[in-house]
Amino acid sequence: MAKKPQTKDSGLPTRAEDYSAWYQEVVRVAELAEHSAVRGCMVIKPYGYALWENIKANLDARFKATDPPHQNAYFPLFIPKSFLQKEMEHAEGFALECAVVTHHRLTTDDDGKLIPDPESKLSEELIVRPTSETIIGESFSKWVNSYRDLPLLINQWANVVRWEMRTRLFLRTAEFLWQEGHTVHADAEDAERESLQMLEIYRSFAEDTMAMPVIVGRKTESEKFAGADHTYCIEAMMQDRKALQAGTSHNLGQNFARAFDITYLSKEQKQELAWTTSWGVSTRLIGGLIMTHGDDAGLVLPPALAPVHVAIIPIRCKKDEDRAAAERFLAPLLEALRSKAFHGRALSVEVDYGKDRPGAKHFAWEKKGVPLRVEVGPRDIEQGQVVYVKRTHGGKQTLSREAFAERILDLLGEIQGELYERARSFRDEHTVCLDDRAAFDAFFTPRNPDAPEIHGGFVRGGWCGDASCEAEVKDALRVTIRCIPIEGELAEPFSGACVACGRPALAGQPRVIWAKAY
RNA sequence: CGGAGAGUAGCUCAGCCUGGUAGAGCGCUGCGUUUGGGACGCAGAGGUCGCAGGUUCGAAUCCUGUCUCUCCGACCA
Structure with missing residues (x-):
């Protein structure tokens, strides 16, 4: 492993020194994910997965809130090779990075080593999905018969595999989690409307929820999804000034409908070829989040997605009577905070009674990007107040316990806004x-x-x-x-x-x- | 998949050149003292030195192969 420069403040390499090392260390110290024993694949740890669950819940609600709504379904991990064969332009786009299943059984050789049983060779090889247009197209051709079946608006949350040569946690891994929407429409206009509608959902999710400003646009021919008529995207600028494609929405025209025979009988009694779209975002968004907001002290999370909104650090809580006093003081505060919601999600508040000294706890929560840290010591309990620090600024502020509970949503809103503004001015400056x-x-x-x-x-x-x-x-x-x-x-x-x-x-x-x- | 670097304790690394049977700091466990921005003392646990071969009386160290990771390219969400 390459040597990692360290700064004494956070123990992290700085972004300016070594952006790539900084990114990897943030992923590690914030306990988001780690490398697995499987080449190119990551283990998403609980804190990182909580972030993904929040992303997922927010987007899922947006997909279901459209009119007409989108519905979730699930399609197989394995795709028969012949399905890819039907849409060659698309297949060629992925051919270089496909995992292929050739056997369905193991046996042991003469040395007692496990090998694929030669007797179990599949008559048709299966491709581990790099995306699901083809297998979903096959289903859709059965589901769509009449103009009354349209539009058909389906989404799936799934894992996909693209055999990447060079991987980076969250940004590019051989297996990743995503959602892929697949829809069928009666005419070109409706398909176009759909792909733009979903693009707008991605834009507002990125900007309002992730606090990540994006440019909304269309891909050139050479950058578009293989098999699409055209591809829309949202592009964000990371702090190393490189662009990150954060979401894509494809108008597939009639390419997949033709390949999979997705046709319907129109009102005019004519058999018509349908129009389809697909659109997706992935765990790559977490990489985008890290590189948009993170600083030299670690991860910085927008409150709308943070798994923990407030970390409370009690001072002097080792002795039973001290801890009891802290618990008595905090009980009404916790109740008040937890009864509130920010961006549709109940506030998550953690009280850190751990054995470390307060300073160590501050650093730990800071690295994990928690938007607000609160300090409560004997003096505060006496005066009925709390000391808090915003992750975006770092200065200590004091408020009465009651005022803090009342102000909490404003504070989180301020942080959310500051993050967006900071990221937008950074992008505009560059x-x-x-x-x-x-x-x-x-x-x-x-x-x-x-x-x-x-x-x-x-x-x-x-x-x-x-x-x-x-x-x-x-x-x-x-x-x-x-x-x-x-x-x-x-x-x-x-x-x-x-x-x-x-x-x-x-x-x-x-x-x-x-x-x-x- | 090409070029370069690196794999030794959970993490960061020393030891390798010159072969002699495993080290440091941080972290972890226990006890005590501490506690308002990374505490300290004492006592402990933890590694078939990436893996497989080879050379040798003896390999973390030398040789071959292989796997993995990082960086730079090509390809890609």
């Missing part, structure tokens, strides 16, 4: 409009190529629309077009030149977002 290739190259080139410092960001620049131009930039600088913005000022048409080649930018298209990406 987003530039450029029209000149030399400036573009300089922007994306580190001063020290041997140990690249954090550099670059988002460039808003013109694009001629030519894929070979994209390829040339990617080859030269590892910079790609993250998206073509479709919302707000960013989506205003641009009539200048392509920042890469100087030819006129595509008419009616806005400046596109160029960046290095995860």
Whole structure:
């Protein structure tokens, strides 16, 4: 393992020193996940999984709250190879990273070692799902008969496997957890409406719940999902100024309906080919959360998703009578706090009666990103007050016990807002409009190529629309077009030149977002 | 999958060059003293040195193979 530089404050490498080491240490010290014995796969630990459960609960409610609502279902982990064969463009997109099941039984060889039983070779190999369009398409072709069956709006929460060569906890693992929505529509307009509706849910979840600002856009041909007509996405900027695709929504057109014969009888008594969409977000969002809000002291969590909202650290609680006094003082406070809810979730409050000294407890909860830490000592009990520290600022404040209980939702709301604002100004500070290739190259080139410092960001620049131009930039600088913005000022048409080649930018298209990406 | 680095206690690492049978700090357990931002004393537990072969009287150390992780590329949510 590479040597990890340490700072004496937090024991963590700093982001500026070594961003990658910082990320990995935050995942470790916050007890989110660890590497498993299986190559490329992670163990998600209870605190990390609690975060995922909160993400899941929030999104699940949003999916079910649409009109008409989406419903959850579950489809098999294994996909017959022939299903992938039916939509080759899609299959080719995943071919390089598929796990293939070839046998269904083990036996022992002459040395007593376990081997796949040659007698048990499958007549048709099974692919561990890298995504489920094909197997769900097969079901949908049976479920959809009439225009009355449409729209069909299904989501599944599942694990998927993509045999990645290079993995990083949460950001890219061979197996990951996600949700994948799959829908069927009577016409192109309704499918388009659906893919945009789900994109908007992702945007508001990212911004309102994760406090992570995103750019809403469309992928270029070369970046879109294989098999889709077009792909929408939300793109966020991490603190190393690289882009993270945080969610995607695909309008699949009639590609999968054609491959899997998803047809319906219309009102006009005609057999019609349906239109489908798919959309998903994954445990990668947790990586995004870490890299959007984390600081050199560790994880920082938005209150809307934090597994623990408030950590209470009693001072002097080892002796029975001291602990009893603390418990008596805290009982009404805990009751008041736990009866409240933030972003639809009851407040989670932990009292740390552990053996460590108070300072050690502060550091531990700070590393875990808990939004508010509260300190209650004998002096506070005497005066009926609590001392609290916001994770976003660190200064100690004092409030009466009752006032704190009354203010709690405001405090959490302030933290939620501060995190969003901080992330948005960071992104805006590192987003530039450029029209000149030399400036573009300089922007994306580190001063020290041997140990690249954090550099670059988002460039808003013109694009001629030519894929070979994209390829040339990617080859030269590892910079790609993250998206073509479709919302707000960013989506205003641009009539200048392509920042890469100087030819006129595509008419009616806005400046596109160029960046290095995860 | 290419290039580079690294696998020794839960974590961070020393020991390897020059072979002689396992170390430190932190963490963990017990007892005591402590407790308002990483406490201290005493006593303990914990490692077939990534794995498999080989050389040797003897391997953490030398050789071969293999697996895994990290970083940089290619590919990708």
